Amino acid sequence: MYDWLIVGAGFAGSVLAERLANERNERVLLIDRRSHIGGNAYDRYDDDGLLIHQYGPHIFHTNSKQIVEYLSRFTDWRPYEHRVLAEVDGMLVPIPINLDTVNKLYNLSLTSEELQGWFAERAEKKDEIKTSEDVVVSVVGRELYEKFFRGYTRKQWGLDPSELDKSVTARVPTRTSRDDRYFTDEFQLMPKHGYTRMFERMVRHPNIHVMTQTDYKDVKGLVPHRRVIFTGPIDEYFNFQFGRLPYRSLRFEHVTLNKRWHQPVGVVNYPQTHAYTRITEYKHLTGQDHAKTALTYEFPSAEGDPYYPIPKAENQELFKKYERLALATPDVWFVGRLATYRYYNMDQIVGQALATFRRINESLPVGADTTAVKVVSPSAARIS
Numbered sequence: 388m389y390d391w392l393i394v395g396a397g398f399a400g401s402v403l404a405e406r407l408a409n410e411r412n413e414r415v416l417l418i419d420r421r422s423h424i425g426g427n428a429y430d431r432y433d434d435d436g437l438l439i440h441q442y443g444p445h446i447f448h449t450n451s452k453q454i455v456e457y458l459s460r461f462t463d464w465r466p467y468e469h470r471v472l473a474e475v476d477g478m479l480v481p482i483p484i485n486l487d488t489v490n491k492l493y494n495l496s497l498t499s500e501e502l503q504g505w506f507a508e509r510a511e512k513k514d515e516i517k518t519s520e521d522v523v524v525s526v527v528g529r530e531l532y533e534k535f536f537r538g539y540t541r542k543q544w545g546l547d548p549s550e551l552d553k554s555v556t557a558r559v560p561t562r563t564s565r566d567d568r569y570f571t572d573e574f575q576l577m578p579k580h581g582y583t584r585m586f587e588r589m590v591r592h593p594n595i596h597v598m599t600q601t602d603y604k605d606v607k608g609l610v611p612h613r614r615v616i617f618t619g620p621i622d623e624y625f626n627f628q629f630g631r632l633p634y635r636s637l638r639f640e641h642v643t644l645n646k647r648w649h650q651p652v653g654v655v656n657y658p659q660t661h662a663y664t665r666i667t668e669y670k671h672l673t674g675q676d677h678a679k680t681a682l683t684y685e686f687p688s689a690e691g692d693p694y695y696p697i698p699k700a701e702n703q704e705l706f707k708k709y710e711r712l713a714l715a716t717p718d719v720w721f722v723g724r725l726a727t728y729r730y731y732n733m734d735q736i737v738g739q740a741l742a743t744f745r746r747i748n749e750s751l752p753v754g755a756d757t758t759a760v761k762v763v764s765p766s767a768a769r770i771s
């Protein structure tokens with residue numbers, strides 16, 4: 388009898404498997420329907436020996452020392468500050484929009500102070516910031532919004548920014564400085580030997596049995612277990628009984644070129660041209676020294692694996708219905724980006740999983756058969 392059947396071997400499932408096995412000495416069956424562990428953070432060596440991210444670029448960044456310390460048990464790190472350029476009006480300029488972006492694009496030589504006034508003249512006043520359009524036009528005005536955000540967002544989400552919650556484009560700030568880093572978090576690191584190696588060390592424990600290419604629906608009635616942690620799409624768990632929750636998908640095109648470098652930075656965004664949103668060149672991220680170079684093109688799509696929950700009020704309402712069902716389902720915990728329907732980064736998922744573990748540990752005596760008090764709400768994701 389397993390104490391836990393954990394569905395999904397991404398960050399949410401693997402962190403919980405590790406905690407339950409190590410801290411409570413409980414027996415865990417960790418399954419994933421894919422052929423590997425690591426979830427969307429899975430990386431692998433391609434045929435030429437280049438380390439690539441199977442599901443698009445994953446850059447670790449966080450302000451939580453606790454989360455870095457926790458993950459450091461399973462990996463060493465390589466410092467990496469992510470920089471992104473956008474191809475706009477035929478030029479490669481920094482995104483997030485900063486002083487150099489505006490000066491280069493408009494052939495100006497503004498100072499930081501002057502740029503503040505320049506933005507203020509163009510910013511559109513909004514009584515309330517609600518949408519992903521409002522967030523940007525209220526700071527930089529309509530022209531830069533159209534150049535950098537409108538086309539990219541329509542491609543990425545199949546929706547106009549005016550139809551998306553403000554939180555989506557709010558992920559990308561605007562700066563009047565020359566800081567061209569994509570993130571400003573205190574910790575910006577990449578696992579030294581890749582994410583998959585880190586996951587392997589996390590789940591290597593005599594009490595954790597890992598089975599890949601195994602779908603929950605195929606084993607739930609076969610394998611005796613006391614409790615479940617489900618990290619897949621929550622609507623799927625409940626047989627879509629209230630209708631499907633929309634998730635956005637991507638098609639990844641991985642390419643290897645017979646030259647050392649393709650582009651000056653890890654990621655180049657294409658807000659105005661092409662069907663793909665961005666090109667990633669992994670050697671910038673991994674620091675690998677190799678005569679060839681590996682790229683990934685991302686083509687957004689409505690069909691395919693669920694990658695992004697779509698932040699929009701009506702989707703959140705539908706999720707709430709499923710969340711109510713989840714809370715009323717004893718002995719099943721819902722954790723992770725798909726099960727809590729939140730556009731979370733990796734560190735936030737680690738934080739959510741650790742918080743869930745604490746809750747389980749506080750409410751459930753080791754080895755007990757009793758049903759624990761369960762909390763599924765996003766507040767579980769608070770990083771303390």
Ligand code: FAD
Pocket residue numbers: 394395396397398399400418419420421425426427428442443444445446447448601602603604618619620637694695722723724725731732733734736
């Ligand atoms: P997942 O990694 O999605 O894991 C869930 C697993 O459950 C999957 O492997 C799936 O196969 C499995 N599963 C689902 N249903 C079943 C079932 N019925 N039976 C068996 N298995 C099942 N975050 C960052 O911090 N930095 C980044 O740079 C970054 N870049 C990203 C780029 C892209 C293109 C994407 C899509 C995401 C990115 N993220 C990034 C977010 C990051 O991927 C997630 O925060 C994190 O991987 C979520 O972990 P998870 O365990 O919740 O979900």
Ligand code: UDP
Pocket residue numbers: 473482535536537539540543555556557558559656658
């Ligand atoms: N975005 C944009 N243009 C850009 C970069 C981002 O319009 O050049 C918008 C787009 O809607 C995107 C969101 O901002 O989905 C968040 O960007 P981020 O780079 O965080 O996306 P992720 O890496 O999560 O796909």
